[in-house]
Amino acid sequence: MQTVSGVQTAAFTNTSLADNTGIDASAAQWRTAAHISIRLGGGANVCFHGGETVGNLPPATTWSTALNYYAMVPDGPNVTVEGVRTFNRGDGVAFGSNAPNWTLRGAYVHYARDGCVENHFVFAGTVDDALLDGCFIGFASRPYQAVADGSGNVMTIQNTLVRLQPMDGVYTGPVPGHGAFFEWSATSPQLALYNDVFRADQPSNDGDEHMAPPPGKLAGCANNVMVWLGPGPYPEPLPSCFTLMTGAAGLDYWNQAVAQWKANHPPATADVGPPVVSLFAPAANATVTGVVTLTATAVDDRELAEVRFQLDGQDLGAATTTDLTPTKYTLPWDSRGSANGTHTLTATAHDAAGNSATAAGIPVTISN
Incomplete structure (x- = not known):
């Protein structure tokens, strides 16, 4: 058993692990600027336990930039990843090119700017007992190479919660926006879905992805719930193995x-x-008059406590403690209380542990 602990500022990279290697990272946290925080592979039956990766990409980061950052790339036959926690990386857990029969268990993937779980080499695999809370795309298993055909494999998702998060950086379409639960194609694996809960608050921006299980791809399905908090009916037909919940009851x-x-x-x-x-x-560079609604996007790896807006470094009103829609904190501000002219507007977010960060300032012109 190998052990990794403490705060890590460099990536973990070992693609030559022996068969049956175990890695205990339960006391390790990665805060690294590397494109891949954790990369492992080599022999068969490798097990990686625990560990947390914490990214620092501002919410305004473009999708094309964010998608180059991975929390974890596990590889090797029968590789198992359990208990890992990831926050604010482009992709959550992306299984590699030699990872048949992979397993992801007990994972917490939060605020993934592209895919929460990626299986682009279209292997059989299992996601079990995971919380995927804030995904641009839930599960991506469209093959990287056109010749790859995983349609005979089955990807099982069970006992898992997954929520799509509207992001400020999108691939296409309106902002904030997200993709869909399944990025799939004809040569992607079959799906088996058991005892899962899905949540979406708005339709997908990406018309070539699926908000419901892809047609013709269900190998098994039972006891799933779809929580729909968006406008109108659910965007796609759901199979009978799903219960649709809406409104306050769904939330x-x-x-x-x-x-x-x-x-x-x-x-x-x-x-x-x-x-x-x-x-x-x-x-940025907006001209404001009268009462203006200020909005900041703020997210924390654990628990966000408050957001404070500032003009030229001075607080504007009280702290905002509630995101009425996930990640969006707002404050009505009467600009008539400040002098006309150009000013710098920013916002500072504080988490429950006392950590804080300040957004890049933007110029605004007050004209009353």
């Missing part, structure tokens, strides 16, 4: 499921990562 069901998962999977390490925050509105 309560999701919140209770997440609270139970977190109670069953407490973090093993202290909160050492600050939040990430960007200003969302008004836009």
Whole structure:
């Protein structure tokens, strides 16, 4: 058994592991600027346990930049990853080119700017007992190479919670926006879905992805819930193995499921990562008059406590403690209380552990 512990500022990279190697990273946290925080592979039956990767990409980071950052790339036949926690990377866990029959168990993937779980080499694999809370795309298994055909394999997703997160950096379409639950094609694996809860608050920006299980791809399916908090009917037909929940009842069901998962999977390490925050509105160089709604996008790896808006370094009003839509914190501001002219607007986010971060300032012109 290999052990990794403490705060790591360099990536973990070992692609020559022997068969049956175990790595205990339950006391390790990665805060690295490397494109891949954790990369492992080599022999068969490798098991990686625990560990947390904390990214620092501001919410305003473009999709094309964010997708180059991976929390973890596990490889090797029958590789198992369990209990890993990832925050604010482009991709969560992306299985490599030689990872048939992979397993991801007990993982917490939070605020993944592209795919939460990626299986682009179209192997059979299993996601079990995971919380994927804030994905641009839930599961991506469209083959990297056109010649790859995984249609005879089965990817099982069970006992898992997955929520799509509207992001400020998108591949296409309106902002904030997200892709869909399944990035799939004819040569992607079959899907088996058991005892899962899915949540979406708006339709997908990406028309070539699937908000429901891809047609003709269900190898097995039972006891799933779709929580739809968007406008109108659900965007795609759901199979009979799904129960659709909406409104307050749906939100309560999701919140209770997440609270139970977190109670069953407490973090093993202290909160050492600050939040990430960007200003969302008004836009840079905007001219503002009268009462203006200020909006910041802020997220933390654990628990965000508050966001404070500032003009020229001075707080504007009280702290905002509630995101009425996930990650968006707003404050009505009467610009008539400040002098006309050009000013710098910013926002500072604080988490429950006392860590903080300040958004890049933007110029605004007050004209009243």
